[in-house]
Amino acid sequence: AAPIVHIAAINKDRTIDDYQRIYNKIAEKIREDDEYDGYIGYGPVLVRLGWHSSGTYNKENNSGGSYGGTYRFKLENSDPSNNGLQNAAQFLDPIYKEFNWISHGDLYTLGAVCAIQEAQGPKIKWRPGRVDLPESATPENGRLPDAVNGADYVRKFYARLRMNDREAVALTGAHCLGRTHLKNSGFDGPWGAASSSFTNEFFINLLNEQWKLQKNAAGNKQYDSPKGYMMLETDYALIQDPIYLKIVKEYANNEASFFKDFASSFQKLLENGIDYPKGAPEYIFKTLDDQDM
Ligand code: HIF
Numbered sequence: 001a002a003p004i005v006h007i008a009a010i011n012k013d014r015t016i017d018d019y020q021r022i023y024n025k026i027a028e029k030i031r032e033d034d035e036y037d038g039y040i041g042y043g044p045v046l047v048r049l050g051w052h053s054s055g056t057y058n059k060e061n062n063s064g065g066s067y068g069g070t071y072r073f074k075l076e077n078s079d080p081s082n083n084g085l086q087n088a089a090q091f092l093d094p095i096y097k098e099f100n101w102i103s104h105g106d107l108y109t110l111g112a113v114c115a116i117q118e119a120q121g122p123k124i125k126w127r128p129g130r131v132d133l134p135e136s137a138t139p140e141n142g143r144l145p146d147a148v149n150g151a152d153y154v155r156k157f158y159a160r161l162r163m164n165d166r167e168a169v170a171l172t173g174a175h176c177l178g179r180t181h182l183k184n185s186g187f188d189g190p191w192g193a194a195s196s197s198f199t200n201e202f203f204i205n206l207l208n209e210q211w212k213l214q215k216n217a218a219g220n221k222q223y224d225s226p227k228g229y230m231m232l233e234t235d236y237a238l239i240q241d242p243i244y245l246k247i248v249k250e251y252a253n254n255e256a257s258f259f260k261d262f263a264s265s266f267q268k269l270l271e272n273g274i275d276y277p278k279g280a281p282e283y284i285f286k287t288l289d290d291q292d293m
Pocket of ligand 1: 148178181183
């Protein structure tokens, strides 16, 4: 079958200012609703929504991905892999109502970019142009990753998303944000101390903590450290595989290198499968801090 084509629809009446306005609304609401999830706030769950709405991509036929905004359909949002993301979707509801000219795919991905930047992460280039597709475009369940796996699985999973080893390791640094929740995924605990700032702490902890593979209260295996941090088996795989390990060490020692690689890999993750016309605008949003807000 011919590959599916997703052409970015650029609305010439909209400028970066229109999208910066939405960015600012999301950023202000992250600040205001700060009590969510034991004062971690909504940033991490917004990042997870942006990535899960993109992570259904399959390079074999160009299906899935962020373009169609199909997370909004029951088939996709009820995938057990998406447990907990209804909190992010509800967070974005009033913003969608106010700016209903934006597509769902653009909103989900803009939410993730905003959350990373507001958590002091790198600036991530972002492009509009996703178009709401009908329910029939919703990918089947089961395309999102299963954390109970090793390096071979991780490598194969990220290859489906057109990611090489460096990109895979860089992306995984996003697990500095937020935590796992027994009631969502059957895993328990945060990856580190700074669950709402974007840093290279994930790599430092992966190398330096004393990890022990244990069964949690739900009976699932995870690596736990004496400080109360955790790693999924797919996270821990990054120090078991020699190629991944070298890159983990680099990012643990060089946060700037991590930030640079993360920014390009995350943009790629959010744009997989989309054809942008030549000269399509690429936006870099200002944080609230940049704007003295
Ligand atoms: Fe996650 N991830 N992720 N992840 N993830 C969880 C939570 C977050 C995987 C599993 C889990 C990425 C890749 C993978 C975030 C961001 C990214 C949870 C816990 C699991 C199980 C969910 C819960 O219980 O609430 C696996 C198997 C991945 C591929 C191998 C990305 C790179 C790291 C692509 C990525 O950006 C974020 C942020 C969270 C925290 C959510 C929260 O609510 O705090």
